[in-house]
Amino acid sequence: MKEHVPHPDLPPPITNVGVIGWLRTKLFSTWLNAGFTLLAAYLIYLTIPPLIDWAFIKADWFGDSREACTSGGACWVFVNVRFDQFMYGLYPAEEYWRINLAFGLLVLLAIPLFIERFHHKGILAAVILFIYPIVAYYLFAGGSFGLEAIDTSRWGGLTLTLVLSGVGIVASLPIGIVLALGRRSKMPIVKSVCVVFIEFWRGVPLITVLFMVSVMLPLFLPEGSHFDKLLRAMIGIVLFQSAYMAEVVRGGLAAIPKGQYEAAEALGLNYWKSIGLIILPQALKLVIPGIVNTFIALFKDTTLVLIIGLFDLLGMVQTAITDSNWLGFSIEGYIFAALIFWIFCFGMSRYSQSLERKLHTGHAR
Amino acid sequence: MSETDNATKGMSISEGVVIEINGMHKWYGEFHVLKDISLKVRKGERIVICGPSGSGKSTMIRCINRLEEHQRGQIIVDGTELTDDIKHIDQVRKEVGMVFQHFNLFPHLTVLENCCLAPIWVRKMPRKEAEEAAMKYLEKVKIPEQAKKYPGQLSGGQQQRVAIARSLCMNPSIMLFDEPTSALDPEMIKEVLDTMVQLAETGMTMLCVTHEMGFAKTVANRVIFMDGGEIIEENEPVAFFNNPQHDRTKLFLSQILTH
Ligand SMILES: Nc1ncnc2c1ncn2[C@@H]1O[C@H](COP(=O)(O)OP(=O)(O)O)[C@@H](O)[C@H]1O
Numbered sequence: 001m002k003e004h005v006p007h008p009d010l011p012p013p014i015t016n017v018g019v020i021g022w023l024r025t026k027l028f029s030t031w032l033n034a035g036f037t038l039l040a041a042y043l044i045y046l047t048i049p050p051l052i053d054w055a056f057i058k059a060d061w062f063g064d065s066r067e068a069c070t071s072g073g074a075c076w077v078f079v080n081v082r083f084d085q086f087m088y089g090l091y092p093a094e095e096y097w098r099i100n101l102a103f104g105l106l107v108l109l110a111i112p113l114f115i116e117r118f119h120h121k122g123i124l125a126a127v128i129l130f131i132y133p134i135v136a137y138y139l140f141a142g143g144s145f146g147l148e149a150i151d152t153s154r155w156g157g158l159t160l161t162l163v164l165s166g167v168g169i170v171a172s173l174p175i176g177i178v179l180a181l182g183r184r185s186k187m188p189i190v191k192s193v194c195v196v197f198i199e200f201w202r203g204v205p206l207i208t209v210l211f212m213v214s215v216m217l218p219l220f221l222p223e224g225s226h227f228d229k230l231l232r233a234m235i236g237i238v239l240f241q242s243a244y245m246a247e248v249v250r251g252g253l254a255a256i257p258k259g260q261y262e263a264a265e266a267l268g269l270n271y272w273k274s275i276g277l278i279i280l281p282q283a284l285k286l287v288i289p290g291i292v293n294t295f296i297a298l299f300k301d302t303t304l305v306l307i308i309g310l311f312d313l314l315g316m317v318q319t320a321i322t323d324s325n326w327l328g329f330s331i332e333g334y335i336f337a338a339l340i341f342w343i344f345c346f347g348m349s350r351y352s353q354s355l356e357r358k359l360h361t362g363h364a365r
Numbered sequence: 366m367s368e369t370d371n372a373t374k375g376m377s378i379s380e381g382v383v384i385e386i387n388g389m390h391k392w393y394g395e396f397h398v399l400k401d402i403s404l405k406v407r408k409g410e411r412i413v414i415c416g417p418s419g420s421g422k423s424t425m426i427r428c429i430n431r432l433e434e435h436q437r438g439q440i441i442v443d444g445t446e447l448t449d450d451i452k453h454i455d456q457v458r459k460e461v462g463m464v465f466q467h468f469n470l471f472p473h474l475t476v477l478e479n480c481c482l483a484p485i486w487v488r489k490m491p492r493k494e495a496e497e498a499a500m501k502y503l504e505k506v507k508i509p510e511q512a513k514k515y516p517g518q519l520s521g522g523q524q525q526r527v528a529i530a531r532s533l534c535m536n537p538s539i540m541l542f543d544e545p546t547s548a549l550d551p552e553m554i555k556e557v558l559d560t561m562v563q564l565a566e567t568g569m570t571m572l573c574v575t576h577e578m579g580f581a582k583t584v585a586n587r588v589i590f591m592d593g594g595e596i597i598e599e600n601e602p603v604a605f606f607n608n609p610q611h612d613r614t615k616l617f618l619s620q621i622l623t624h
């Protein structure tokens with residue numbers, strides 16, 4: 001009788017592994033690729049060294065006027081001097097602690113959410129969503145508890161960007177979910193209301209929306225009624241983004257097989273329980289990239305509030321570069337603004353990727 | 366098994382009837398999918414439903430827990446008539462468990478969470494109690510060691526057994542099976558059928574759509590043959606297989622028994 005001897009595992013050929021293998025397969029696999037590799041290397045050589053030279057080596061960092069900028073590189077002194085305004089807008093300097101406290105509080109509250117062994121995540125999330133905003137509002141706006149009242153027109157800089165996008169993100173997701181469910185509803189009235197709402201807000205540019213809420217809305221309100229400009233901008237952004245969010249969520253809902261609804265129904269779960277326990281957790285997980293994409297778009301879109309006279313981070317930078325003491329440093333200003341935006345957006349993107357990995361539970365079905 | 370047989374024989378027709386379908390019709394739009402279905406199922410009876418694809422088997426058993434709505438006739442489950450009344454529907458769904466061809470487990474929940482979900486949220490059972498009960502049923506279907514895994518990490522046969530356990534956790538008095546082994550690889554069919562046989566031995570009322578004729582012969586009290594939306598023939602398994610009355614039944618049996 002013949003016995004089968006299994007073939008032993010052999011190491012892969014040397015040209016496929018290690019540095020040489022990597023270079024060969026990734027950069028020089030064909031003559032064309034080799035050409036592109038060399039071209040890219042040349043472009044990098046042309047751009048990167050001068051950039052580093054300008055931004056770091058020949059740059060000036062400290063001082064308090066443009067006279068400090070003598071080295072011929074970037075003048076970060078400008079950003080340094082204006083840093084507080086970029087962060088806090090026209091908020092009075094002696095009250096900065098209130099903003100710092102509010103954001104510090106948020107970070108402290110959020111930390112346990114990322115700790116695996118912390119079991120009361122639901123309660124904590126509810127506190128962050130419902131109680132924290134009230135506390136933060138009183139800290140920001142003041143006017144009670146012995147805090148000086150600070151009008152929302154003085155809020156600005158990164159603070160305003162974060163407030164607008166934070167409110168936008170937190171409010172547009174639930175509204176978007178409700179709209180998406182409504183659009184898939186079997187009840188014709190609910191369905192058409194949602195369709196009209198979504199298509200209307202998706203059809204107009206955000207700039208128009210902001211103009212409408214800031215210029216037209218007051219015309220419909222009773223004479224003399226005060227309706228805060230920041231609040232109006234928030235409402236505009238939330239309505240606009242929730243329409244986008246609704247379509248993202250609807251994509252996720254459509255991807256859930258009918259069998260999931262049927263299994264939930266057969267077990268006796270009612271509509272809201274099936275949606276909340278079975279359908280949404282799966283649908284939202286599927287569209288995390290789309291949701292985060294919308295969040296990132298929203299974060300960057302908040303810069304448009306500049307046109308209705310609110311000064312977010314970019315708005316503050318733009319004001320600063322027109323200051324006659326600092327003319328000619330717009331590049332430094334814009335780079336700084338871009339860097340801050342990039343850090344936040346990249347952070348969101350990375351977080352969404354880690355969330356996707358964490359929620360991955362093997363193959364569906 | 367003989368115990369339940371004796372019990373059902375001793376009863377009069379209407380006594381112990383848990384499912385009663387009278388002259389039931391259903392349409393999908395213009396398409397008349399179920400025609401004048403009448404059926405009585407007594408407590409503890411095990412019924413196998415067979416018939417060619419598209420004959421309306423799934424639709425019929427899905428009407429029993431109102432996954433599908435019928436338009437004419439009557440369906441009474443355990444004394445509750447199925448109407449638009451949501452209370453009646455909830456009442457019936459508490460009594461009726463269902464196992465699907467494609468398992469339909471919830472992929473984002475572990476096996477244990479799949480089993481506990483409905484007891485906790487529908488029956489309002491405390492979590493600890495629900496988990497204990499779920500473990501008991503997972504032991505019955507012989508996969509307690511998989512409780513912490515996700516459905517996607519299990520084989521098809523294991524998933525279907527979890528699906529059976531999940532239904533049983535709601536403590537139903539009637540179980541519906543819609544081709545529970547059709548999506549399985551051959552070597553896994555037996556483990557699911559064994560679980561079903563074991564369940565039959567506990568006296569559970571069962572309606573199974575299946576083409577597993579071995580299962581029908583050993584477990585069923587009655588076999589029902591459907592074609593074109595109608596019940597063509599029903600009989601005890603021995604008589605059904607050895608002496609089919611209708612040509613269509615004969616043809617169908619010759620087709621599924623020869624391959
Ligand atoms: N949701 C539906 N809408 C329209 N027609 C359907 C639907 N579901 C099933 N049918 C049709 O009804 C008939 C019976 O289907 P089904 O009960 O699934 O048959 P079986 O389970 O016996 O294979 C088939 O012709 C099928 O195409």
Ligand SMILES: [Mg+2]
Nearest residue numbers: 422423424544
């Ligand atoms: Mg079927």
